[in-house]
Amino acid sequence: MFKINENYLKLPGSYLFSTIGKKVREFSTQNPDKKIIRLGIGDVTLPLAPKVISALHTAVDDMSGKDTFKGYSPDLGYEFLRQAIVDYNYKSRGVTIALDEIFISDGAKSDSGNIQEIFDVDNKIAVCDPVYPVYVDSNVMAGRCGNYSFDSGKWSNVIYMPCTKENNFAPEIPTEVPDIIYLCFPNNPTGSTITKAALQLWVDYANKVGAVIIYDAAYEAYIVEENIPHTIYECEGAKTCAIEIRSFSKNAGFTGTRLGFTVIPKELKWGEVTLNSLWARRHGTKFNGAPYIIQCAGAAVYTEEGRKQTKDQIAYYMNNAKIIREGLHSAGYTVSGGVNAPYIWMETPKGMTSWEFFDYLLNEVNVVGTPGSGFGPSGEGYFRLTAFGSYESTIEAVERIKGL
Amino acid sequence: MFKINENYLKLPGSYLFSTIGKKVREFSTQNPDKKIIRLGIGDVTLPLAPKVISALHTAVDDMSGKDTFKGYSPDLGYEFLRQAIVDYNYKSRGVTIALDEIFISDGAKSDSGNIQEIFDVDNKIAVCDPVYPVYVDSNVMAGRCGNYSFDSGKWSNVIYMPCTKENNFAPEIPTEVPDIIYLCFPNNPTGSTITKAALQLWVDYANKVGAVIIYDAAYEAYIVEENIPHTIYECEGAKTCAIEIRSFSKNAGFTGTRLGFTVIPKELKWGEVTLNSLWARRHGTKFNGAPYIIQCAGAAVYTEEGRKQTKDQIAYYMNNAKIIREGLHSAGYTVSGGVNAPYIWMETPKGMTSWEFFDYLLNEVNVVGTPGSGFGPSGEGYFRLTAFGSYESTIEAVERIKGL
Numbered sequence: 033m034f035k036i037n038e039n040y041l042k043l044p045g046s047y048l049f050s051t052i053g054k055k056v057r058e059f060s061t062q063n064p065d066k067k068i069i070r071l072g073i074g075d076v077t078l079p080l081a082p083k084v085i086s087a088l089h090t091a092v093d094d095m096s097g098k099d100t101f102k103g104y105s106p107d108l109g110y111e112f113l114r115q116a117i118v119d120y121n122y123k124s125r126g127v128t129i130a131l132d133e134i135f136i137s138d139g140a141k142s143d144s145g146n147i148q149e150i151f152d153v154d155n156k157i158a159v160c161d162p163v164y165p166v167y168v169d170s171n172v173m174a175g176r177c178g179n180y181s182f183d184s185g186k187w188s189n190v191i192y193m194p195c196t197k198e199n200n201f202a203p204e205i206p207t208e209v210p211d212i213i214y215l216c217f218p219n220n221p222t223g224s225t226i227t228k229a230a231l232q233l234w235v236d237y238a239n240k241v242g243a244v245i246i247y248d249a250a251y252e253a254y255i256v257e258e259n260i261p262h263t264i265y266e267c268e269g270a271k272t273c274a275i276e277i278r279s280f281s282k283n284a285g286f287t288g289t290r291l292g293f294t295v296i297p298k299e300l301k302w303g304e305v306t307l308n309s310l311w312a313r314r315h316g317t318k319f320n321g322a323p324y325i326i327q328c329a330g331a332a333v334y335t336e337e338g339r340k341q342t343k344d345q346i347a348y349y350m351n352n353a354k355i356i357r358e359g360l361h362s363a364g365y366t367v368s369g370g371v372n373a374p375y376i377w378m379e380t381p382k383g384m385t386s387w388e389f390f391d392y393l394l395n396e397v398n399v400v401g402t403p404g405s406g407f408g409p410s411g412e413g414y415f416r417l418t419a420f421g422s423y424e425s426t427i428e429a430v431e432r433i434k435g436l
Numbered sequence: 437m438f439k440i441n442e443n444y445l446k447l448p449g450s451y452l453f454s455t456i457g458k459k460v461r462e463f464s465t466q467n468p469d470k471k472i473i474r475l476g477i478g479d480v481t482l483p484l485a486p487k488v489i490s491a492l493h494t495a496v497d498d499m500s501g502k503d504t505f506k507g508y509s510p511d512l513g514y515e516f517l518r519q520a521i522v523d524y525n526y527k528s529r530g531v532t533i534a535l536d537e538i539f540i541s542d543g544a545k546s547d548s549g550n551i552q553e554i555f556d557v558d559n560k561i562a563v564c565d566p567v568y569p570v571y572v573d574s575n576v577m578a579g580r581c582g583n584y585s586f587d588s589g590k591w592s593n594v595i596y597m598p599c600t601k602e603n604n605f606a607p608e609i610p611t612e613v614p615d616i617i618y619l620c621f622p623n624n625p626t627g628s629t630i631t632k633a634a635l636q637l638w639v640d641y642a643n644k645v646g647a648v649i650i651y652d653a654a655y656e657a658y659i660v661e662e663n664i665p666h667t668i669y670e671c672e673g674a675k676t677c678a679i680e681i682r683s684f685s686k687n688a689g690f691t692g693t694r695l696g697f698t699v700i701p702k703e704l705k706w707g708e709v710t711l712n713s714l715w716a717r718r719h720g721t722k723f724n725g726a727p728y729i730i731q732c733a734g735a736a737v738y739t740e741e742g743r744k745q746t747k748d749q750i751a752y753y754m755n756n757a758k759i760i761r762e763g764l765h766s767a768g769y770t771v772s773g774g775v776n777a778p779y780i781w782m783e784t785p786k787g788m789t790s791w792e793f794f795d796y797l798l799n800e801v802n803v804v805g806t807p808g809s810g811f812g813p814s815g816e817g818y819f820r821l822t823a824f825g826s827y828e829s830t831i832e833a834v835e836r837i838k839g840l
Contacts, residue, residue, distance in 0.1 A: 033615065033645070033646030033647070034555060034556075034559055034615040034616055034646060034647055034648045034706065035555065035556035035558065035559055035615065035706065036554060036555060036556060036706045036709060036711070036714060037553060037554050037555055037556055037557075037714070038556065040554065040714050040717055040718075041709065043717065050511060050720050073508065075507035075508050076507055077505070077507065078502075078505070079499060079500050079501055079502055079504075079505040080499045080500060080505070082500070085496060085497075085499065085500040088496040088499070088729070089493060089496055092489060092492040092493055092496060093489075095483060095484045095489065095492070095692070095693065096483050096484060096486070096489040097483055098482075098483055100483075101481070101482070101483040101484070101692075102692040103479035103480055103481065103691040103692045104477065104479050104691045104692055105692055107454060138542050138694075138723075138724075138726075139724050141722070141723065141724040142722060142723055142724065145721055145722030145723075146722060149441060149577065150440060150441050150444065151438060151439065151440060151441055152438075152439035152440060152441055152442065153441075154439065155438055155439055165721075166721060166722070169721045170721060170722055173553065173717075173718070173721070173722075211437065211438040211439065212438055241437070242437030242438060243437070243438055244438045285505075287507040287508045287724075288499070288505075288506040288507045288508055288509055288725070288727065288728045289499065289727050289728070289729070290542075290724060290725065290726070290727045302438065302439065302440045305440060305445065307440070310440060310441070310444050313444055313447065313577075314444075314577070316454050317549055317569075317570060317573045317574060317577070318545070318546060318549030318550060318570070318574055318577075319542075319545065319546055319549070320542075320543050320545040320546065320691075320694060321692075321694065322542075322694070323692065323693050323694045323727065323730055324692045324693070325492070325693070325729070326727055326730075
């Protein structure tokens with residue numbers, strides 16, 4: 033008689049964004065005349081850049097010709113894409129990454145959910161609180177998190193690193209020593225960043241205690257301030273302790289196009305075994321590559337035109353971030369983030385819980401955001417707004433909230 | 437101190453097709469003048485059908501427009517694609533499948549590798565021998581297979597169901613009762629099929645002992661004979677015991693385009709828990725959908741033109757299969773498969789092992805096939821050739837082998 037993986041049953045409720053989607057659909061069905069503005073899920077709205085579109089058309093044409101057709105992709109992804117990544121994401125910042133240290137994937141969500149597989153079940157993870165739900169949920173599914181307490185909103189076997197206004201939304205080295213540390217900067221959901229010197233402390237700590245850092249740099253392209261690291265490998269010693277996950281979703285609008293990559297330096301070892309070889313084995317066994325045409329689209333992002341066009345898109349979103357940040361601030365709300373990240377993190381007013389404020393905003397002004405508590409217990413009393421809407425709807429959303 | 441998942445270290449050598457690729461690259465480097473014909477890895481060679489190409493272009497244009505741009509896909513995939521699947525793959529065969537029983541993915545390899553996650557680690561799997569390596573390897577990684585013996589070529593905790601010429605390459609119900617049974621028909625690698633009546637016996641058995649069948653129907657479109665089931669749900673009772681995995685790789689040439697789906701009927705339960713809900717949770721947590729443009733391409737396969745054009749492609753490959761089957765037979769080789777499947781399964785001559793014959797063919801006539809032993813111990817002494825080459829190269833490969 034087969035038996036299910038009972039760890040799945042420990043997960044409370046459904047995935048955060050599925051719940052939000054359901055609530056919004058229900059409201060929309062009951063109020064078909066209301067114009068809802070969605071600043072909830074971190075989904076982009078601008079069309080793909082012209083250079084990316086033309087690369088896609090060219091690649092589609094390749095697939096139509098006998099001599100240019102492409103079947104299975106190379107295990108790690110096409111070299112033309114990995115070479116562009118090596119050059120533009122790393123070499124340009126003084127970081128040397130080898131071609132076979134890069135693994136092209138269908139996105140950072142898959143990679144950040146799957147990466148835990150190459151570690152032992154008995155490893156203990158540390159996460160920021162609040163945090164992108166995938167890190168914890170994927171570890172729960174693997175049986176690594178113990179049990180969930182509805183009272184505390186915490187898992188019994190997870191080390192939480194609170195990120196609140198008290199510590200300026202920057203995690204502190206935990207008292208208990210973790211085996212795996214998830215870090216994400218610029219941060220989702222708080223929009224915070226840490227300096228290179230602060231990240232260096234984490235790298236030094238991980239190397240000292242033998243922990244591995246899973247570094248999610250999905251929002252790297254939004255960094256504008258100096259002294260904020262774009263990759264963890266800018267820190268000395270990071271190659272012996274850190275895996276970096278990257279996405280094309282937010283820097284080039286690929287949320288519905290699906291492309292990402294993970295970097296695992298060969299210096300990162302457990303005894304004589306490189307983590308690179310383990311991930312290569314997983315990649316070769318349970319994945320068959322991102323589509324050729326999508327990899328071509330990804331390479332187009334790195335061309336001169338592609339870089340300029342996607343930079344303009346980011347500037348457009350960051351103008352939205354400024355509108356939200358300054359608008360809400362002027363209306364008396366306490367806000368952070370939105371400077372080096374497309375997320376604005378606000379305190380809920382009048383002692384409302386995060387979900388109360390969600391319902392309040394949805395019902396009163398038809399604006400959708402994300403309840404901070406959905407990201408972890410320390411997110412309670414906070415609310416996330418994203419800069420990914422259109423300029424017009426962002427203006428309108430802020431006006432609506434100001435009018436409350 | 438972090439620890440790796442040591443189950444990975446139990447895997448002997450690298451993934452079969454990576455090994456073949458490496459051997460071929462080495463030969464090619466040493467013999468740049470030799471024209472290698474690849475009938476090894478099951479990769480297609482015909483360009484995508486014109487209707488698929490035009491759908492791709494249209495979808496790319498959608499991604500370039502403000503009002504037609506698509507971000508994150510719905511959790512289960514776009515309804516337009518799931519509806520086409522419901523209608524053409526199931527309703528047309530008298531099978532009722534609901535829209536929310538279909539999960540669109542980036543391909544059958546991912547799904548067949550990941551599906552084991554929703555089951556307990558202590559479940560025991562049964563596999564055909566020989567078998568597509570992903571089923572076993574993904575279970576090894578999860579710690580479900582015990583230890584590997586180089587002597588027997590077997591894992592200590594896997595139930596093997598030999599498929600050899602003695603049983604006409606059809607597995608028999610095993611003596612030991614398994615929890616999870618992997619079946620693939622038309623079969624990779626042997627190219628064999630079983631009748632609907634024979635598959636019904638498996639369904640009845642699974643329902644009786646409480647096992648779940650993972651049914652890989654990736655080669656369904658190649659069935660030409662009557663009385664061979666196209667989906668396991670043609671069998672009575674299959675909805676309470678079977679998960680079906682499908683691919684666009686072989687019926688529409690999507691090996692480099694990446695699209696597949698998995699069907700989990702809601703009647704399939706463990707106590708009150710539906711496996712559908714578990715897979716939905718995994719899908720929502722560790723995956724973010726196949727690209728919109730690829731899902732549009734998939735839908736085009738189901739249009740009238742798409743069905744005709746992909747049917748022509750299959751006919752082209754099956755003509756190759758006939759050429760290989762009849763050519764090798766006339767040359768005195770013992771061959772099977774190649775009637776309802778794009779794979780021809782041949783016995784190696786003169787008592788050679790599978791790898792000896794691989795090297796022999798590569799070195800003597802520069803033809804690449806796949807060693808049967810790479811698929812399991814009962815594959816020793818066999819060799820797989822695929823029908824996915826061009827007509828011209830297939831003719832030439834057969835002539836070269838005949839001339840040995």
